[in-house]
Amino acid sequence: EKGGYDHFMLKEIYEQPKSIADCLRGRLDAKSGRLVLGGLRDYMNKFQNAERIIITACGTSWHAGLVAEYLFEEFARVPVEVEYASEFRYRNPVVGEKDFIIAISQSGETADTLAAIELAKSKGATIFGVCNVVGSSIPRTTHAGSYTHAGPEIGVASTKAFTAQISVLAMMALKLGYQRGTLPENKYIQLLHELEAIPGKVEQALKTNDAIKYIAEEYKDVRNALYLGRGYNFPVALEGALKLKEISYIHAEGYPAAEMKHGPIALIDEEMPVFFIATKDSSYEKVVSNIQEVKARKGKVIAVVTEGDTQVKALADHVIEIPETHEAFAPLVAVVPLQLLSYHIAVMRGCNVDQPRNLAKSVTVE
C-alpha cells in the first residue's frame, strides 16, 4: 500500500506531480483559456462582489491560505485576511454578508475550522470550502466548495494536500482576477499556461532528492534551524519549518527574511543552519542581502534557488536547484525539496515519520 516507498510521507511527496495534475484536470485548459471550478458556479456573483475575503484554517492549511492572500491581492485586488481558525472563532470578529470566507482543510474535520465556519455563517457570510476528504464535515457545512482531489493523505505531516490546496486557490485567484477585470486577458492566459506546467516542474524538483539526502546527513544533528523567505516564499519558509519540527523534533522557525534583523539574527552563529528560499523573483536581490547578513555572522546557508543561479551559489554552503516558475506559483515547487529534507532528516534520526509523537491526522478537538 506504500507503493514501494518506505513511508506514506515519501510516497505522498512523490505523488505530487500527479496529485497537482489531478487537481487541475477538468478545470484548467490553458490552450482554450478554459478555467472552471464547478463549486464556484453558483457563487461567482458573491465571490466577485465580495468586499473582503477571509481565509481561515489551521497548520499547513493556514500556510496555503497565506500563499492565497498574495495570489488574491495581486491578481484580483481584493483585501484578504488570513486567520487562524482558533483565534477567529473566539475573537468576536467583524464579519458580515459582504465577506467571502474560504475555509481550508485537508481532513475536513478540524474542530476549530468548523467552529470558525459556523460563526461566520451565523453572521451572514458566504462560506467556501477547500477540502480534500470528500463528504467530510466541512464540505457538508459550507455553502459551496472545491475539493483538492489529492487522494488520501495518510502521513500525518501534510504534503500533497498542501500543494493541491494552493493549486485550487491559485485557480480561484486567476478566475476572480479575470472576472473582475484586474487581470488582463493576455496575462491571464499566460498564467494559465504557467500553472499547467507546474506538475512537470514538481517532477523536476523531486530529482533533487539525492542532493538533499547529502544535506540531510550534514544537518541531521542540529538542535535549531531557521527558515527564511520573502513574498510568495515567506509561507514556504513557515511550512518548511513546520515540516521539520513535526517529524524530526528539531526546533525550527520560519520568518519573513526581512524580519531576521528584528530579532532572530541574534541566534545566528556557526551552529545555526539557515534555510533560504531564494528563487529568482521580485525580492531576489533583497534575499541575497539577507544571505550575506547570515554569512557575515558565520551561519550555515542552505538555499533553494532557481536553476542557473549564480549569486546565491557564490554565497551559500549548499544550494538546491529547482526549475524557474512564475513567482506566484513558486511555492508549489519550492516546498518540495523542503518536504524531502525534513523527511530524510527525520528518517536519519530514527523518528516515526508517518506518525510523529503527539500529533493526529484529524484534530477534532479544540
Ligand code: F6R
Ligand atoms: C501539518 C499538519 C497540521 C494540519 C492541521 C490542519 O503537517 O498536518 O498542521 O495541517 O492540523 O488540518 P486540516 O488541514 O485537516 O484542517
